[in-house]
Amino acid sequence: MRTEDAMTAEVVELLRTLIRNACVNDGTDASGHEIRSADTLEAYLSGVGLAMERYTAGPGRVNLVTRIDGRDRRAPTLLLLGHTDVVPADGRGWRHDPFAADVDDGVVWGRGAIDMLNLTATMAVACRRLAADGFRPAGTLIVAAVADEEASGAHGVAHLLDHHADAIRADYVITEAGGVPVPSREGPRLPVAVGGRGLAAPGRAGHRRSRRAAVRRGQCAGDGGRRRAAPRRLPVAGAHSRRVAAHRRSARSRPGDHRRPHRS
Numbered sequence: 237m238r239t240e241d242a243m244t245a246e247v248v249e250l251l252r253t254l255i256r257n258a259c260v261n262d263g264t265d266a267s268g269h270e271i272r273s274a275d276t277l278e279a280y281l282s283g284v285g286l287a288m289e290r291y292t293a294g295p296g297r298v299n300l301v302t303r304i305d306g307r308d309r310r311a312p313t314l315l316l317l318g319h320t321d322v323v324p325a326d327g328r329g330w331r332h333d334p335f336a337a338d339v340d341d342g343v344v345w346g347r348g349a350i351d352m353l354n355l356t357a358t359m360a361v362a363c364r365r366l367a368a369d370g371f372r373p374a375g376t377l378i379v380a381a382v383a384d385e386e387a388s389g390a391h392g393v394a395h396l397l398d399h400h401a402d403a404i405r406a407d408y409v410i411t412e413a414g415g416v417p418v419p420s421r422e423g424p425r426l427p428v429a430v431g432g433r434g435l436a437a438p439g440r441a442g443h444r445r446s447r448r449a450a451v452r453r454g455q456c457a458g459d460g461g462r463r464r465a466a467p468r469r470l471p472v473a474g475a476h477s478r479r480v481a482a483h484r485r486s487a488r489s490r491p492g493d494h495r496r497p498h499r500s
């Protein structure tokens with residue numbers, strides 16, 4: 237099997253386990269149970285020399301952090317930030333059990349398959365592979381799987397920033413979202429959100445929260461939590477919005493085309 241195929245298979249299996257763990261966050265302190273996926277990820281990441289740190293913010297609300305130390309202290313650090321919780325799903329309107337993680341026609345179905353257990357699994361597989369290969373980056377690579385992203389963040393990033401900021405202090409952060417194909421006249425486009433946490437857009441969404449917790453709290457892992465910045469609109473976000481608006485206008489002017497980009 238080619239390396240890419242083997243890694244893809246690993247991501248799929250890990251993703252299916254994370255979905256089945258059903259770390260459903262309904263916004264109450266007693267929900268989430270992210271310890272299940274912290275355990276899964278810790279077991280998966282073991283055996284390749286990675287030190288794991290667990291930070292518990294409440295019963296069952298476990299955050300897992302690991303790192304590959306850089307060889308140059310002056311080089312920037314990179315944080316891969318995934319969350320392990322998902323929003324509730326009762327199965328109504330679903331073609332598949334939201335927590336069965338069925339594979340149907342080459343697609344993994346389940347709550348969190350896109351937001352964002354696919355990425356959390358991918359980050360873990362990449363980290364394990366790099367550690368197993370003895371990769372030594374210039375700047376430290378941190379991989380964090382956090383709880384409570386779908387609600388207040390109090391048991392996740394906020395807890396880490398308030399009590400263990402050094403664990404996730406980083407110069408750059410890669411997290412959700414992006415990568416979901418958006419139809420366009422020229423074919424599917426894959427958006428990449430740059431500085432997405434600097435943009436807050438009120439409104440209804442598939443998400444039960446219309447604003448993301450980190451934005452609402454104005455917290456930035458990217459500067460190690462030292463700064464609690466007010467949300468601001470980045471120039472790149474403005475340019476992106478204008479292009480999306482122009483695309484929507486041209487789509488509306490095409491009769492019979494009611495396709496709209498959808499959210500997970």
Ligand SMILES: [Zn+2]
Nearest residue numbers: 351352385412
């Ligand atoms: Zn998410």
